[in-house]
């Protein structure tokens with residue numbers, strides 16, 4: 253059995269071997285291992301911690317610096333009221349099904365997907381087709397309980413199942429309940445029926461202070477802090493829109509069934525952008541013309557609705573023009589996301605943009621696209637890019653009364669005529685006493701039409717009746733001496749509006765995991781020799797320093813070399829162990845170190861060194877100055893090995909024979 257997922261060299265991807273490399277080279281492990289480890293929490297070891305820092309540096313440069321965004325650091329602890337207003341308290345939930353006999357909790361959409369995929373793969377097997385291997389041993393065990401022998405499906409059933417998978421993201425909780433019932437979907441682990449889906453909130457609740465009077469949550473996204481900072485951002489940008497804020501920080505989600513390693517965890521680093529734009533500008537982007545000819549692989553909502561999963565590669569200009577992508581700003585960010593992925597070394601054949609299904613999008617969202625990366629776990633959302641309209645600023649403004657909006661002078665002031673409705677305070681106070689405020693509020697809430705109608709009634713009848721909620725009888729009678737309706741004329745010089753927000757939201761852990769799978773491969777004919785082909789710009793360690801042999805005569809040259817690398821701020825690792833030079837290169841290829849500098853006997857004579865390229869294993873020989881200049885340029889992304897190897901003389905050394 254083979255898997256559809258291949259390494260960048262077209263080889264079978266062996267997840268077991270890949271995971272064992274990550275473990276051996278201490279990229280990551282489950283947190284609190286000595287206490288039995290906690291699901292959904294991971295610690296990063298030196299290579300992954302540094303890889304993350306390098307990727308974040310590129311993210312900061314690509315977005316914050318290059319797009320002139322305003323970087324923010326907002327609190328992670330968030331008061332209850334903020335997340336109540338944003339809708340997270342009521343709606344930030346996943347559906348889960350309980351196995352009543354084992355007590356196991358299963359995420360409803362994952363359960364349906366797993367069972368239906370296993371039925372489809374059993375059908376494929378029964379029809380003698382190539383079947384995707386289930387790499388996860390736990391899944392394998394579960395799957396075997398579902399279908400011990402291959403079962404062939406009717407054509408109509410197969411089509412129904414395929415459509416179900418393509419449209420699963422569009423399902424509500426009730427829809428999933430109906431599917432589970434209709435297709436007799438059971439817990440694959442036990443074979444038991446499961447209870448209907450129930451929504452479970454994903455936020456970690458806590459409290460601020462000891463009194464318990466200030467309930468709070470660990471934030472599930474960085475966005476809310478950025479929205480509430482809007483007045484400060486507006487001030488900093490001198491009241492000029494569009495502008496964007498950006499925040500890199502941790503978020504927390506109490507995932508129901510964390511699995512797939514770093515792809516679904518309970519604490520993760522996010523990098524989020526909130527781009528604020530005037531809705532009347534048509535959400536145009538000032539730099540769209542620079543990217544309009546860039547082609548993107550797009551999987552539209554329509555294709556998914558039709559049960560398909562094929563992408564169409566078109567220019568973003570065409571996608572926006574045909575309204576496939578709602579607006580220029582959203583389109584601009586899709587391109588920037590793709591270019592970022594390319595910069596850090598994501599395999600472009602394993603990247604696509606998938607449009608959200610109608611039910612998958614928040615009700616207020618105008619359009620939403622996920623940047624998905626393919627890994628051995630399938631296509632996984634790594635960046636969500638949503639047009640959130642004016643929703644967040646509007647709800648927070650309503651809840652707090654703080655004006656989260658823009659007031660700007662009108663280019664062409666105009667005259668407005670407005671009806672006012674005012675109570676005579678001296679007379680109304682004694683008459684309505686504590687209800688006087690409520691009466692004025694009811695008058696304030698009247699539309700212009702209503703005010704005009706009431707003024708006509710007042711003229712005719714000398715009194716009017718006004719609905720006032722919360723007073724006895726729900727109405728009050730107002731005579732001429734108590735209220736006056738007047739038509740006033742004034743010049744309107746200011747425009748007020750609530751900006752719309754386009755939000756690209758990156759999950760850094762998912763990107764790092766996908767990147768590690770994308771750069772992993774094994775040397776031809778020797779599966780034991782794995783390589784992590786990190787681009788020099790992101791590689792956690794840039795240079796491997798290897799003396800040809802253990803020989804005291806190399807000591808002074810080595811320390812000179814180390815000092816120079818240090819001066820150039822190039823991270824390095826020295827491998828002086830007794831094993832052959834080939835083995836030393838090989839085990840450091842697993843760490844993804846892009847370049848190796850060897851100190852040999854010729855170095856002692858003429859101060860020249862060899863420089864080895866990890867991916868091709870080719871070498872050049874040159875002076876230390878030339879080598880350091882080349883390495884520095886390659887690590888800054890300013891030169892490639894192909895260019896360097898043309899400039900510097902090749903070296904066919906004895907070292908390679910040892911590999």
Ligand SMILES: Nc1ncnc2c1ncn2[C@@H]1O[C@H](COP(=O)(O)OP(=O)(O)OP(=O)(O)O)[C@@H](O)[C@H]1O
Nearest residue numbers: 507515516517520633634635636757758759761762
């Ligand atoms: N549990 C998680 N573990 C790791 N990364 C996550 C997790 N949840 C979300 N992310 C990351 O944060 C980004 C933005 O979050 P968003 O709320 O759009 O995700 P989501 O739609 O809830 O993801 P999913 O549907 O996979 O749970 C995602 O694109 C993803 O990269």
